Amino acid sequence: MLLTWDAAAVRAAEEPLLRDGAPLMARAATGLAHHVARLLRGARGAVRGAHAVLLVGGGNNGGDTLHAGALLARRGVRVTALTTVAHPHAEGLAALRTAGGRVLPVPDGDLPAPVRDALDGADVVLDGLLGLGARRGGVRGPGAGLVAPLADLRGRAGAGPLVVAVDLPSGVGVDDGTCAGPVPVADVTVTFGAPQPAHVLPPAAGAVGDLVVVDIGLDLAGPPAVARLEAADVVDLWPVPSASGHKYVRGVVGVVAGSAAYPGAAVLATSGALRAGVGMVRYLGDAPVVAAHPEVVAGPGRVQAWVVGPGVGPDDDVQRSRARDAVARAGSHGEPVVVDAGALDLLPPHVPPHVVLTPHAGELATLLTARGAAVSRADVEASPWEHARRAHEATGATVLLKGPVTVVVGPHGAAYAQADGPPWLATAGAGDVLAGVLGAVLAGRAADVAADPTLPAALAALAALVHGRAAHAANPGGPVTASAVADAVPATVAALLGGTAR
Numbered sequence: 199m200l201l202t203w204d205a206a207a208v209r210a211a212e213e214p215l216l217r218d219g220a221p222l223m224a225r226a227a228t229g230l231a232h233h234v235a236r237l238l239r240g241a242r243g244a245v246r247g248a249h250a251v252l253l254v255g256g257g258n259n260g261g262d263t264l265h266a267g268a269l270l271a272r273r274g275v276r277v278t279a280l281t282t283v284a285h286p287h288a289e290g291l292a293a294l295r296t297a298g299g300r301v302l303p304v305p306d307g308d309l310p311a312p313v314r315d316a317l318d319g320a321d322v323v324l325d326g327l328l329g330l331g332a333r334r335g336g337v338r339g340p341g342a343g344l345v346a347p348l349a350d351l352r353g354r355a356g357a358g359p360l361v362v363a364v365d366l367p368s369g370v371g372v373d374d375g376t377c378a379g380p381v382p383v384a385d386v387t388v389t390f391g392a393p394q395p396a397h398v399l400p401p402a403a404g405a406v407g408d409l410v411v412v413d414i415g416l417d418l419a420g421p422p423a424v425a426r427l428e429a430a431d432v433v434d435l436w437p438v439p440s441a442s443g444h445k446y447v448r449g450v451v452g453v454v455a456g457s458a459a460y461p462g463a464a465v466l467a468t469s470g471a472l473r474a475g476v477g478m479v480r481y482l483g484d485a486p487v488v489a490a491h492p493e494v495v496a497g498p499g500r501v502q503a504w505v506v507g508p509g510v511g512p513d514d515d516v517q518r519s520r521a522r523d524a525v526a527r528a529g530s531h532g533e534p535v536v537v538d539a540g541a542l543d544l545l546p547p548h549v550p551p552h553v554v555l556t557p558h559a560g561e562l563a564t565l566l567t568a569r570g571a572a573v574s575r576a577d578v579e580a581s582p583w584e585h586a587r588r589a590h591e592a593t594g595a596t597v598l599l600k601g602p603v604t605v606v607v608g609p610h611g612a613a614y615a616q617a618d619g620p621p622w623l624a625t626a627g628a629g630d631v632l633a634g635v636l637g638a639v640l641a642g643r644a645a646d647v648a649a650d651p652t653l654p655a656a657l658a659a660l661a662a663l664v665h666g667r668a669a670h671a672a673n674p675g676g677p678v679t680a681s682a683v684a685d686a687v688p689a690t691v692a693a694l695l696g697g698t699a700r
């Protein structure tokens with residue numbers, strides 16, 4: 199599991215070490231220079247003779263970058279520092295100059311020709327404008343003028359420089375993953391001590407690239423902020439049937455899905471549940487689910503978890519009433535419920551955390567707006583983490599917000615950000631499959647869910663992980679259909695449980 203700590207926790211961990219005189223900046227710069235050299239060797243076969251351009255801001259992030267530049271210069275790299283403040287880190291600047299690095303001040307406004315030429319000729323650009331000290335609003339001042347030219351250079355297919363973010367892509371909201379202004383997009387981010395929420399939360403996570411953590415000796419004592427489940431975590435969470443387990447012990451999922459307009463949603467949600475290895479699926483509705491899946495039992499009966507809402511239309515009073523009943527039962531009897539799509543407007547004022555909402559950004563905006571906050575889809579997309587949290591706080595439910603990075607928020611600080619699926623996964627019906635997979639894992643672990651209010655969040659992240667990986671497996675590198683994603687779930691689970699996955 200990848201754990202992150204917020205800026206205050208990282209600073210608190212640094213503080214006693216700095217008081218004792220531990221050379222944290224030297225450790226950070228040494229690790230940074232090591233990874234930049236490794237990347238240069240990989241990209242061009244040699245470190246010596248490469249051209250590194252440093253984007254230098256006014257704080258210690260710029261200091262790390264200048265010191266790393268000095269180390270690279272000593273290894274034969276031609277280093278140019280583009281300084282965006284009048285007084286960059288003094289020691290770092292002196293070290294770079296002593297090592298033979300060149301320094302070019304960047305003014306406000308148009309970039310002078312030598313600055314443009316330096317960027318044009320760079321093999322690697324180190325983004326050291328802002329790190330932990332970034333205040334909300336993106337990069338301001340002369341540094342902001344470097345972001346667009348850098349993006350243009352990266353756009354040159356195969357010919358642009360490698361971009362390495364120092365600690366964080368400059369200007370991201372460290373604790374909430376927002377990008378309120380222009381942010382340089384990195385190929386690799388080298389962070390120090392511990393990852394932070396912005397490394398995993400959208401939209402900032404999209405600017406991080408590959409994440410490398412350099413150990414500078416921090417002891418992160420407090421609770422982590424946002425987690426990301428990895429392949430190795432699946433075996434601890436997935437409901438694996440015991441040899442003696444019968445179908446009721448393995449979990450029965452009740453599905454309330456589909457309507458005349460969207461019968462396919464019911465088939466896909468049911469596919470997701472079946473392929474994830476549930477004991478049995480009971481289907482309530484008129485869609486041709488049993489024809490598609492003969493193993494499904496039509497009609498009511500005992501279930502361990504519900505999936506309600508996929509393809510349920512706003513005028514379908516019968517399905518809506520069934521969905522409403524399932525959500526109400528979750529409050530009184532404790533069966534977990536996945537509430538998706540057409541059932542999201544049926545929530546009572548407050549529900550327990552084993553009610554898991556699975557909206558996309560537009561649906562979350564509608565849900566929050568219905569509860570008195572004027573929120574647009576764009577607001578949610580700009581700050582998915584904040585809005586998922588608000589939805590959890592407003593409803594009590596565990597919230598899984600779908601997107602390129604799926605964010606999950608539950609009670610007691612349970613929080614996950616999963617980036618497992620390819621962009622191809624943004625396809626009709628994929629969300630129905632996810633709802634089914636999540637219903638299956640909730641049913642399979644219903645007894646544990648009753649005992650641990652944070653478990654639904656972990657299981658929601660688990661379902662997102664498996665769903666995303668199934669999309670990769672369905673057609674590596676190419677388009678997928680929702681049905682193909684569902685079909686890939688059993689082998690994906692087997693690989694993850696068998697330890698054959700990466």
Ligand SMILES: NC(=O)C1=CN([C@@H]2O[C@H](COP(=O)(O)OP(=O)(O)OC[C@H]3O[C@@H](n4cnc5c(N)ncnc54)[C@H](O)[C@@H]3O)[C@@H](O)[C@H]2O)[C@@H](O)CC1
Nearest residue numbers: 222223256257258259328329330331332333336337338365
């Ligand atoms: N504290 C420590 O001992 C360590 C810090 N390290 C580095 O230090 C960084 C944090 O350093 P700082 O606290 O100096 O902060 P930063 O270097 O992130 O930035 C602070 C500076 O940026 C300015 N600034 C803030 N928001 C801005 C914006 N939106 N646009 C333009 N300028 C803005 C501030 O006025 C200040 O001058 C970490 O990210 C890491 O790279 C590492 O050297 C490891 C050890």
Ligand SMILES: [K+]
Nearest residue numbers: 325328364366
């Ligand atoms: K940075």
